[in-house]
Amino acid sequence: MDFNDTPEEAEFRAEAHAFLSQHLKPKTPGALRSGGREDFLERAKAWQKTKAEGGFAQITWPKEIGGRGGTVMQQVIWGQEEAKFDAPTGPFAIGLGMCVPTVIAFGSDEHKKRYVEKALKGEEIWCQLFSEPAAGSDVAGLKTKAVKDGDEWVINGQKVWTSGAHYSDFGILLVRTDPNVPKHKGLTMFIVDMKQKGVEVRPIHQASGGREFNEVYFTDVRISDKDRLGEPGMGWKVALVTLMNERLAVGGSPGPDWKEIMDYARSAGTMSDQAFRARLADWYVAAQGYKLTKFRTQTALSRGETPGPENAIGKIINANHLQDICNSAIEMQDHFGIIVDKDDAPSDAIFQESFMWAPGLRIAGGTDEILKNIIAERVLGLPQDVRVDKDKTFAEMN
Amino acid sequence: MNFDFSDDQKFLRDEARKFLEAQCTMAQVREVLDDDEKSHNAGVWKQIVEMGWLGAAIPEEYGGLGLGMLELCVIAEELGRVLAPVPFGSSAFFFAEALKLAGSEEQKQALLPKVADGSLIGCIAVSEGPGEIKAGNIATRLKDGRISGTKIPVTDGDIATHAIVLVKDGSGESLVIVDLSQSGLSREPIKTLEPTRSHATISFDGAAAELLGEAGSGMALLDQINDRAAVLLAFEQLGGASRCLEMANEYAKERVAFGRAIGGNQAIKHKLADMYVKNEVARSNAYYGAWALSSDAAELPEAAAAARVAASEAYWFASKENIQTHGGMGFTWEVDCHLFYRRAKLLAVQAGSPAVWKEKLVSALEAKND
Numbered sequence: 001m002d003f004n005d006t007p008e009e010a011e012f013r014a015e016a017h018a019f020l021s022q023h024l025k026p027k028t029p030g031a032l033r034s035g036g037r038e039d040f041l042e043r044a045k046a047w048q049k050t051k052a053e054g055g056f057a058q059i060t061w062p063k064e065i066g067g068r069g070g071t072v073m074q075q076v077i078w079g080q081e082e083a084k085f086d087a088p089t090g091p092f093a094i095g096l097g098m099c100v101p102t103v104i105a106f107g108s109d110e111h112k113k114r115y116v117e118k119a120l121k122g123e124e125i126w127c128q129l130f131s132e133p134a135a136g137s138d139v140a141g142l143k144t145k146a147v148k149d150g151d152e153w154v155i156n157g158q159k160v161w162t163s164g165a166h167y168s169d170f171g172i173l174l175v176r177t178d179p180n181v182p183k184h185k186g187l188t189m190f191i192v193d194m195k196q197k198g199v200e201v202r203p204i205h206q207a208s209g210g211r212e213f214n215e216v217y218f219t220d221v222r223i224s225d226k227d228r229l230g231e232p233g234m235g236w237k238v239a240l241v242t243l244m245n246e247r248l249a250v251g252g253s254p255g256p257d258w259k260e261i262m263d264y265a266r267s268a269g270t271m272s273d274q275a276f277r278a279r280l281a282d283w284y285v286a287a288q289g290y291k292l293t294k295f296r297t298q299t300a301l302s303r304g305e306t307p308g309p310e311n312a313i314g315k316i317i318n319a320n321h322l323q324d325i326c327n328s329a330i331e332m333q334d335h336f337g338i339i340v341d342k343d344d345a346p347s348d349a350i351f352q353e354s355f356m357w358a359p360g361l362r363i364a365g366g367t368d369e370i371l372k373n374i375i376a377e378r379v380l381g382l383p384q385d386v387r388v389d390k391d392k393t394f395a396e397m398n
Numbered sequence: 399m400n401f402d403f404s405d406d407q408k409f410l411r412d413e414a415r416k417f418l419e420a421q422c423t424m425a426q427v428r429e430v431l432d433d434d435e436k437s438h439n440a441g442v443w444k445q446i447v448e449m450g451w452l453g454a455a456i457p458e459e460y461g462g463l464g465l466g467m468l469e470l471c472v473i474a475e476e477l478g479r480v481l482a483p484v485p486f487g488s489s490a491f492f493f494a495e496a497l498k499l500a501g502s503e504e505q506k507q508a509l510l511p512k513v514a515d516g517s518l519i520g521c522i523a524v525s526e527g528p529g530e531i532k533a534g535n536i537a538t539r540l541k542d543g544r545i546s547g548t549k550i551p552v553t554d555g556d557i558a559t560h561a562i563v564l565v566k567d568g569s570g571e572s573l574v575i576v577d578l579s580q581s582g583l584s585r586e587p588i589k590t591l592e593p594t595r596s597h598a599t600i601s602f603d604g605a606a607a608e609l610l611g612e613a614g615s616g617m618a619l620l621d622q623i624n625d626r627a628a629v630l631l632a633f634e635q636l637g638g639a640s641r642c643l644e645m646a647n648e649y650a651k652e653r654v655a656f657g658r659a660i661g662g663n664q665a666i667k668h669k670l671a672d673m674y675v676k677n678e679v680a681r682s683n684a685y686y687g688a689w690a691l692s693s694d695a696a697e698l699p700e701a702a703a704a705a706r707v708a709a710s711e712a713y714w715f716a717s718k719e720n721i722q723t724h725g726g727m728g729f730t731w732e733v734d735c736h737l738f739y740r741r742a743k744l745l746a747v748q749a750g751s752p753a754v755w756k757e758k759l760v761s762a763l764e765a766k767n768d
Contacts, residue, residue, distance in 0.1 A: 001402065001403065001404075001692065002400050002689070280760050280763070281757075282756070284760075285704050288683055288704050288708075289679030290679075292682035292683060296682060299400055299402045317679065369664070369668070372664075375671040376670055377667070379674060381651070382647070382667050383658070383659055383662035
């Protein structure tokens with residue numbers, strides 16, 4: 001039992017670190033977002049190009065399509081090292097992590113030639129269009145429809161919670177092509193040009209006040225049958241491949257953790273509160289639980305094993321943990337805790353900011369409840385939930 | 399990154415599990431539960447002694463197997479799974495570790511081989527009354543090499559042959575080793591929440607005692623002994639918590655209500671998923687404790703405390719919700735759920751309750767981040 005790299009892993013880590021040091025500055029708080037959104041996107045594109053040219057863009061992809069032909073463990077190591085620098089990576093995570101692998105798995109040779117290299121070099125950005133207002137956890141119940149018209153399909157409907165839709169060039173779009181079969185069987189996946197006529201992107205005004213996600217409306221959008229990924233009706237299978245490709249979370253906690261609230265308590269002189277001390281211990285144990293469970297996953301990866309659905313626990317722990325810490329920090333500040341103005345709020349308002357993010361984290365990418373179902377069904381082998389629509393056609397249920 | 403046990407250690411785990419599932423069944427645990435005269439299961443104990451496990455982490459020069467702390471962690475988890483009704487923890491986690499940590503060469507030579515071969519059963523006698531034991535509230539006195547006072551409760555105190563006792567002496571607090579076969583003391587078994595592990599009141603009246611470590615170093619030594627034992631107890635707790643989840647899971651798939659297995663209801667599914675999450679958090683923290691323990695890392699105090707806090711929470715939750723999942727059946731004497739609920743509580747308060755360990759953890763974090 002140790003925390004050391006194998007000699008091969010150490011060699012790769014050194015190589016990755018050297019490359020990063022050559023191109024980026026070590027992480028400093030706030031540096032990434034200074035300069036505004038447009039500037040961030042340009043810097044992200046430039047960094048993606050640099051990575052691609054250096055052979056670090058997609059570590060696990062085969063060399064033939066521009067990857068490194070490396071291991072998942074190397075990808076984890078790269079993620080750890082990249083996180084030590086001010087690397088603008090966000091805009092490519094979904095495209096390269098989920099969408100383009102789906103194109104590689106189900107697209108034609110022309111698709112691969114047309115899209116893969118440009119995505120890898122950061123010249124084109126992709127988004128994923130699955131969720132809908134009436135299809136969140138039950139995404140297979142989606143309603144956006146595609147009707148065949150000659151060798152084209154005509155798309156009408158609405159997607160929601162689409163990260164990066166406003167700056168994306170292409171998307172993978174899951175739609176209903178046959179309502180007269182059970183919901184999972186009537187879906188088809190397409191590549192969609194996000195800049196074409198009939199595609200309208202509207203930012204969502206989130207409960208947190210920000211506008212990071214979008215609604216996407218499709219009005220008589222025409223897609224060539226050639227841009228279909230997989231056979232008609234096979235869309236759910238294709239979507240599962242997309243979701244399987246979800247990147248291994250390599251980052252740390254998404255907001256203030258035990259250390260930040262301890263620092264605040266010390267500065268505020270409230271460390272002697274026994275109730276607070278007991279909770280601080282719980283937060284440390286949860287944070288360690290999250291971090292160390294990832295180490296166990298990495299150990300499995302390092303041995304060439306594939307981690308299973310047990311990874312769902314990370315997000316359950318993390319999101320609730322963040323919400324609890326922020327709530328406690330605010331209550332510790334008493335009436336003053338209500339202030340979000342960074343000039344007045346303690347700790348630059350990090351607790352107040354994450355307090356409003358935390359509810360979203362508990363929902364995005366699988367709600368707490370869905371993740372618990374995944375653990376119960378796929379890890380513990382408990383029966384599936386009752387599905388009253390199981391043997392009914394989509395049309396019958398809607 | 400190699401944050402896991404080795405193949406050899408996993409082999410040991412598999413062998414231990416096979417052995418204990420065959421030789422230490424719930425029927426054997428119940429022999430102790432249902433018989434007030436029985437302090438432990440002598441047959442199971444004899445076989446465990448013969449396996450040499452008591453000496454797993456005792457160096458070969460002192461008669462042990464000389465395997466290491468990770469191997470002892472593996473064994474602890476397996477003993478926890480079967481609720482082994484034997485004084486293993488008292489002898490191996492506390493007594494032997496205390497000697498390894500603070501014993502003189504002579505003491506180690508004299509006593510460790512006997513722990514390893516089972517001819518000596520060790521225990522630790524600290525508590526004297528309700529609440530955390532602290533430097534100021536110890537009544538047991540050491541004077542001229544003899545001790546007087548009462549320790550209650552002492553886990554495995556009625557079957558142990560030797561005890562490490564926390565005492566007050568002129569220069570502060572000290573730890574002493576006491577041979578329990580002598581006449582200057584009396585022992586009385588006491589009833590506890592956990593009848594499958596025996597407990598006693600030990601009254602010392604001029605019993606001969608020899609110092610373990612420096613005079614006056616008692617509290618500091620006790621802290622270090624508890625840090626080591628905490629990691630091992632965490633594995634024992636983890637074993638029990640894992641069994642609770644397995645029991646609840648099996649029952650939820652079998653038990654039919656309203657026309658389907660109750661495990662198909664989200665109220666049960668999510669409860670069991672919560673158990674799983676807590677158990678995994680406990681497992682990860684326990685592994686870190688094992689790493690710190692086996693590598694003599696400076697991080698041991700916070701690693702041990704985190705392992706202990708996580709394991710106590712996981713076992714508490716799993717043992718109570720296992721009963722709940724079993725419904726009325728779970729509240730019967732015949733169904734085993736209550737045995738885990740009992741053991742969970744003993745292991746949570748032995749060597750300091752969760753509140754004590756949380757405070758230790760936060761103090762360690764404060765010291766580290768000064």
